[in-house]
Amino acid sequence: MPTFVMRMNHMQPKSILLILNTLSELEEHLNSLTNERFFVLCDSNTWRECFPRIASGFSNRQCHIHIIPPGEIHKQADTLWDILRNMALEGLQKSDLVVNLGGGTISDIGGLASALYQRGLPYINLPTTLLAMADAAHGGKTAIDFMGIKNLVGTFWFPQQTIIFPEFLRTLPQRELKAGYVEVLKQALLAGKRAWAQASTIGPEQITQNPQIICRAAELKMKIVKQDPTDRGIRQILNLGHTLGHAIEAWSLTHPLGPMLHGEAVALGMMAELRLSALYAGLDEDFAQQASRVFSRFIHSPFPTISDIDQIQNFMRYDKKNRNASIRFSLLAKPGKAYIGVSIAEKKIRNVLEEILSGIHNP
Amino acid sequence: MPTFVMRMNHMQPKSILLILNTLSELEEHLNSLTNERFFVLCDSNTWRECFPRIASGFSNRQCHIHIIPPGEIHKQADTLWDILRNMALEGLQKSDLVVNLGGGTISDIGGLASALYQRGLPYINLPTTLLAMADAAHGGKTAIDFMGIKNLVGTFWFPQQTIIFPEFLRTLPQRELKAGYVEVLKQALLAGKRAWAQASTIGPEQITQNPQIICRAAELKMKIVKQDPTDRGIRQILNLGHTLGHAIEAWSLTHPLGPMLHGEAVALGMMAELRLSALYAGLDEDFAQQASRVFSRFIHSPFPTISDIDQIQNFMRYDKKNRNASIRFSLLAKPGKAYIGVSIAEKKIRNVLEEILSGIHNP
Secondary structure (H helix, E strand, O other): OEEEEEEOOOOOOEEEEEEOOOHHHHHHHHHHOOOOEEEEEEEHHHHHHOHHHHHHHHOOOEEEEEEEOOOHHHOOHHHHHHHHHHHHHOOOOOOOEEEEEEOHHHHHHHHHHHHHEOOOOOEEEEEOOHHHHHHHOOOOEEEEEEOOEEEEEEEEOOOOEEEEOHHHHHHOOHHHHHHHHHHHHHHHHHHOHHHHHHHHHHOHHHOOOOHHHHHHHHHHHHHHHHHOOOOOOHHHHHHOOHHHHHHHHHHHHOOOOOOOOHHHHHHHHHHHHHHHHHHHOOOOHHHHHHHHHHHHOOOOOOOOOHHHHHHHHHHHHHOOOOHHHOOEEEEEEEOOEEEEEEEOOHHHHHHHHHHHHHHHHOO | OEEEEEEOOOOOOEEEEEEOOOHHHHHHHHHHOOOOEEEEEEEHHHHHHOHHHHHHHHOOOEEEEEEEOOOHHHOOHHHHHHHHHHHHHOOOOOOOEEEEEEOHHHHHHHHHHHHHEOOOOOEEEEEOOHHHHHHHOOOOEEEEEEOOEEEEEEEEOOOOEEEEOHHHHHHOOHHHHHHHHHHHHHHHHHHOHHHHHHHHHHOHHHOOOOOHHHHHHHHHHHHHHHHOOOOOOHHHHHHOOHHHHHHHHHHHOOOOOOOOOHHHHHHHHHHHHHHHHHHHOOOOHHHHHHHHHHHHOOOOOOOOOHHHHHHHHHHHHHOOOOHHHOOEEEEEEEOOEEEEEEEOOHHHHHHHHHHHHHHHHOO
């Protein structure tokens, strides 16, 4: 006998995407924010390479800087509690603002700390990597890794703003820029033919001169997230290339030449999932091959061999998207159209992995 | 130059309140849930006293029981990570259900673990104390204490259902039942004259025979939460009696005779805030005195003395509701009508505390 049913539209986040091309634009914007204090989260790389480039934007306000060691390996509980402890010692209030200055690791863990402190502080993301600008800094997924599982502990908490300052791309090593471009390409495939043609022509070398490409990737992501913020349906199309990509990335963590960068693993995942898309989602075979060749320019050793497939398939089974242990994919039907939750038998996945991996090792 | 603005109505929780008066009703209801597995969180008291009374409702499904030590002192990070670790070891999935069987500590920490694992598992609350049935188990505030500050780390995550099984009240010591009734009385004051007349007549002795009183308190809370789930405005009226109540509770933690139960501290807080309401919110003075006498039946030693007021005021300054260090209250204008964010000078608070405390010590 239900006596009372409550349906609520609660939390209506307003997430703003800004592209600020010059330091004076960025300064002016930061100065216009009305928050009493900033709590700036950096890693030691972004503190050294990025903060000095924009320090003037932080000069007219009380700022507390919290620096964590770089790398996903520190995206875990101890680091999170250090941040929360520091927030408490500073007596941070809801009238203050957390500023995440860094790549996906920083926005993931800084977003989670913001979500949890006093049940939610406002925060903004200032992504410093191409990957974060195009993808990770948007969409409100916050997390840390736990018990060896990526992003097992987290929450949805949306940044008030994400500010893209393309200047930061100049601080990136070539390899990271290239790996980040993989997400731009994936987003372009999901956006449609024109976006794909443009993104696959321009390439990471010219991205600094063409920041609108990053913008478009970010906008597409936000449009999809808006329809399905908590990842129960349509948002899963963003997983294209990632079911295998994540498993390959996990495999590479213990490899003597590893780990692969996220984008490098996803490039390989894209090649395999484009093939799966051609086989099981009606994607045009010629287009799949052509797109796969584009992604092949972004892979990077260590490459798995056929004898690693068992281990990769094991990692896939642990992927939290797989309800009831069946392996599900987001697959491309054509540029601009994708299916979610396509269940594929493990044998068929193995066949495609064998095909792709022998192609890489015997081009 | 904002290029893209996203406004979202995300997460539309459906929170159901159920009153189930008999074991067979409860069994039938639990059996009807379609989740594959239950992850049941208890403390050692509710595991011993409450679980056996309803064990038959869990017999036809795979259940994992996780038992934590009792008491708010364990509502902290280590306990949270133990729960999350166990969830991971069990391979919990979104198709499973977390069941919080206990008082406010259990629903707070179990709700937080549910919110964080895989960015959100569904959970239900099965409150076992009067306090939790009438108040704590509703409203989606989850938390742990951190750095000595109550509920500093948490999030908003709504239970799918809260099930009130009044039978559990028979397991409670008289002192806890009495303290829990204070929240019933506070809710009744906020609901209006009739609710107050009823709640102040019935009393905790007859609550088991009158579960509709609990129900009404819970419904009122959910109605207010629905209007303001994230506590930015109207929901703060629920803080009536709690600005001073929390500070008195914090004071009692280090007292050799302490700690006071939450409801006992709130009863004292209500007496003081009813007086403040008469002085600064237009509450009828006779009514304030009459209501204050009702709450005085629920206070319990240790009582603070006038020399403790400094320390109580210190705790108040740390209360996270106080923006910019001014002390703000929710005050009653009349039964059914309250103001939020009423700022009162510390001197005036001290005067009222002195008056109330001398009244208690020299009745």
